[in-house]
Amino acid sequence: MTELKTGGSQGYLRIATEEAFSTPELIEAWREELELPDVDPGFQSLIGFYINHPAERPKFIYDRLADLGETRLADMDARGIDRQILALTSPATNVLRDADRATMIAETANDRLAEACRAHPDRFSGMAACAPQDPRRAAKEIERAVTKLGLNAVVINSHILGEYLDNPKFSEVLEAAEAMDAPIYLHPNTPPRNMIGPMLEAGLDGAVFGFGVETGMHALRLITSGVFDRFPRLQVIIGHMGEALPFWMYRLDFMHQAGIRANRYEFLKPLKKEKVSNYLKENFYMTNSGVAWEPAIKFTQDVIGKDRVLYAMDYPYQCPAEEVAKLDAMDMSLEDKKMFFQTNAERVFKL
Amino acid sequence: MTELKTGGSQGYLRIATEEAFSTPELIEAWREELELPDVDPGFQSLIGFYINHPAERPKFIYDRLADLGETRLADMDARGIDRQILALTSPATNVLRDADRATMIAETANDRLAEACRAHPDRFSGMAACAPQDPRRAAKEIERAVTKLGLNAVVINSHILGEYLDNPKFSEVLEAAEAMDAPIYLHPNTPPRNMIGPMLEAGLDGAVFGFGVETGMHALRLITSGVFDRFPRLQVIIGHMGEALPFWMYRLDFMHQAGIRANRYEFLKPLKKEKVSNYLKENFYMTNSGVAWEPAIKFTQDVIGKDRVLYAMDYPYQCPAEEVAKLDAMDMSLEDKKMFFQTNAERVFKL
Numbered sequence: 001m002t003e004l005k006t007g008g009s010q011g012y013l014r015i016a017t018e019e020a021f022s023t024p025e026l027i028e029a030w031r032e033e034l035e036l037p038d039v040d041p042g043f044q045s046l047i048g049f050y051i052n053h054p055a056e057r058p059k060f061i062y063d064r065l066a067d068l069g070e071t072r073l074a075d076m077d078a079r080g081i082d083r084q085i086l087a088l089t090s091p092a093t094n095v096l097r098d099a100d101r102a103t104m105i106a107e108t109a110n111d112r113l114a115e116a117c118r119a120h121p122d123r124f125s126g127m128a129a130c131a132p133q134d135p136r137r138a139a140k141e142i143e144r145a146v147t148k149l150g151l152n153a154v155v156i157n158s159h160i161l162g163e164y165l166d167n168p169k170f171s172e173v174l175e176a177a178e179a180m181d182a183p184i185y186l187h188p189n190t191p192p193r194n195m196i197g198p199m200l201e202a203g204l205d206g207a208v209f210g211f212g213v214e215t216g217m218h219a220l221r222l223i224t225s226g227v228f229d230r231f232p233r234l235q236v237i238i239g240h241m242g243e244a245l246p247f248w249m250y251r252l253d254f255m256h257q258a259g260i261r262a263n264r265y266e267f268l269k270p271l272k273k274e275k276v277s278n279y280l281k282e283n284f285y286m287t288n289s290g291v292a293w294e295p296a297i298k299f300t301q302d303v304i305g306k307d308r309v310l311y312a313m314d315y316p317y318q319c320p321a322e323e324v325a326k327l328d329a330m331d332m333s334l335e336d337k338k339m340f341f342q343t344n345a346e347r348v349f350k351l
Numbered sequence: 352m353t354e355l356k357t358g359g360s361q362g363y364l365r366i367a368t369e370e371a372f373s374t375p376e377l378i379e380a381w382r383e384e385l386e387l388p389d390v391d392p393g394f395q396s397l398i399g400f401y402i403n404h405p406a407e408r409p410k411f412i413y414d415r416l417a418d419l420g421e422t423r424l425a426d427m428d429a430r431g432i433d434r435q436i437l438a439l440t441s442p443a444t445n446v447l448r449d450a451d452r453a454t455m456i457a458e459t460a461n462d463r464l465a466e467a468c469r470a471h472p473d474r475f476s477g478m479a480a481c482a483p484q485d486p487r488r489a490a491k492e493i494e495r496a497v498t499k500l501g502l503n504a505v506v507i508n509s510h511i512l513g514e515y516l517d518n519p520k521f522s523e524v525l526e527a528a529e530a531m532d533a534p535i536y537l538h539p540n541t542p543p544r545n546m547i548g549p550m551l552e553a554g555l556d557g558a559v560f561g562f563g564v565e566t567g568m569h570a571l572r573l574i575t576s577g578v579f580d581r582f583p584r585l586q587v588i589i590g591h592m593g594e595a596l597p598f599w600m601y602r603l604d605f606m607h608q609a610g611i612r613a614n615r616y617e618f619l620k621p622l623k624k625e626k627v628s629n630y631l632k633e634n635f636y637m638t639n640s641g642v643a644w645e646p647a648i649k650f651t652q653d654v655i656g657k658d659r660v661l662y663a664m665d666y667p668y669q670c671p672a673e674e675v676a677k678l679d680a681m682d683m684s685l686e687d688k689k690m691f692f693q694t695n696a697e698r699v700f701k702l
Contacts, residue, residue: 049613055613055614056612057609058613164549166553193548194545194547194549195545195546195547196546197544198513198568198572202515202517202568202571202575203575203615203616203619204572204575206615207606208607209567209599209603212599212602213567213568216560217549217550217553217555217564220555221553221555224553224554224555225553240602244598247597247598247647248560249644251559251563251591251592251642252559252560254669255557255558255641258408259559261406261408262400262404262406262408263406264404264557267554291601293601299650302646318609
């Protein structure tokens with residue numbers, strides 16, 4: 001493996017677009033939430049594991065999440081990452097049943113994130129957290145984060161206490177993101193209580209499988225419920241190579257249209273752009289977080305568009321330097337690699 | 352579009368490997384099951400729709416499912432399909448809470464199917480139905496179907512009243528399939544009660560999305576629970592271009608191994624073949640039912656293997672002649688197309 005360096009000597013900068021951090025306030029709130037009765041089973045499975053487990057992997061991850069300084073920068077240097085686009089780690093405040101506290105934690109996280117970005121403007125950029133549990137304040141926080149803190153995107157860790165963003169109660173949040181021209185990074189969460197059953201029972205509720213189907217479904221719900229007909233300029237970013245939606249595209253189009261024609265569900269109405277795939281190509285960006293795999297990346301570039309596929313590492317959850325080297329070595333033109341690693345991110349996150 | 356003909360003049364026969372039929376006994380049992388208290392919500396959503404809805408699509412489908420004679424043969428002729436591999440349509444007997452009745456319906460369906468295959472030996476082949484609700488009798492029926500009826504594969508429509516085939520209670524069924532050298536076609540079902548929640552709420556519980564994630568999860572459970580370490584010669588066929596598991600392959604391997612190393616779930620143990628992908632490549636066949644789309648077919652051929660990707664139409668649920676013409680026109684060598692359309696199926700189903 002050749003040495004990985006920052007600085008762009010290979011012809012492009014490497015901008016990693018789904019990189020996680022935590023705050024002490026969030027970790028404390030998670031610990032308290034885990035002690036409450038009737039805790040969400042996916043949250044218990046995921047965060048109960050990461051916070052308390054003595055194994056090497058969760059310990060490494062928890063130490064790294066907490067750092068927005070020298071350790072993180074050294075890890076980036078060692079992997080040739082020029083810039084991280086930072087997001088408050090999943091499930092962030094989405095699992096907190098106290099909406100006021102969730103809101104305050106998101107606001108504090110944004111202040112801390114903005115500070116780190118100011119301290120290292122050439123290495124860190126960030127996405128705003130918000131707590132959609134209180135849609136009005138979430139909308140206000142998106143506005144503050146963009147106009148005052150310079151955070152040009154929003155991260156929402158999929159379902160909010162089992163509810164989805166197509167629910168009209170969250171309209172203000174989507175409206176604010178669209179108005180601020182801030183894309184929403186729809187990051188995975190574990191499946192909610194009424195979906196997780198057989199995945200939890202088999203140990204497949206987390207990143208290995210449950211994350212992808214939950215978030216893929218959320219993205220799909222946004223499309224089929226008509227969110228992008230209501231907010232046509234809204235852009236959503238999904239990770240993990242589009243949570244497999246590019247691969248499902250043909251079937252999504254066929255069966256969605258068959259269902260519409262048969263009027264199977266009263267509440268599913270024809271879409272303005274007709275096909276699900278039109279929205280995937282015009283209202284979504286997709287990153288390869290967790291999928292350092294040339295075939296899936298190129299497939300997505302081919303069927304969604306090269307200008308909509310972005311590089312992500314998924315630090316600190318998945319950060320082997322070998323993966324960066326493997327992506328550098330993809331059989332892809334330098335021009336396309338530069339879009340993938342650098343210029344698409346610069347455009348989407350207004351760097 | 353050029354005329355579609357049977358007979359192989361294009362250099363290969365077209366063998367469609369996931370084609371559905373129904374029996375009057377099954378339809379009657381479904382109607383009665385739908386009237387019982389506490390009916391499975393996915394079954395209610397899917398079959399309640401297909402049986403009773405006046406729209407053109409469900410009516411067309413229900414008429415066609417019932418026919419194993421001239422109408423079906425005419426449809427095959429019009430689409431250039433030389434042979435159908437028939438399977439009792441989903442969810443078949445998997446939803447019936449009366450195990451005896453479920454078993455009898457499966458047995459009768461196999462007799463009817465064998466009769467149709469005898470009547471049209473050059474056009475029809477079939478897979479055996481069984482009711483795993485009574486594992487011992489299901490195992491016996493698999494043996495009878497293979498040795499007496501000439502049905503060389505088994506269809507199981509995913510979860511059985513919310514239970515999965517990795518449950519040790521179903522061991523006899525898997526053992527019989529392995530002993531008879533009969534691959535199991537794991538056909539989709541709607542997600543069970545403890546998974547369907549947010550999909551049903553958004554109208555995404557059926558073939559458009561719920562089918563794929565439920566069945567992909569089932570296939571994955573078989574791997575991660577060690578079914579193929581217990582039954583190493585067992586082969587499983589999954590449709591809909593592998594229910595997207597080929598696309599997820601890199602992430603499945605990475606996160607499964609990370610979970611094993613961290614010992615996150617006590618019941619998840621290391622696998623003999625180590626990686627999930629090794630099982631996908633050695634214990635699975637994948638058909639393109641519902642996915643008449645060159646990019647996804649070629650992707651799967653590339654990452655799983657050309658000898659493991661088979662053609663399917665998904666008649667009568669999805670049967671536009673244009674899809675056959677499109678697949679004929681794929682940019683693929685004649686040799687590879689012949690494997691895809693014909694010779695892989697001949698080998699897997701022992702035609």
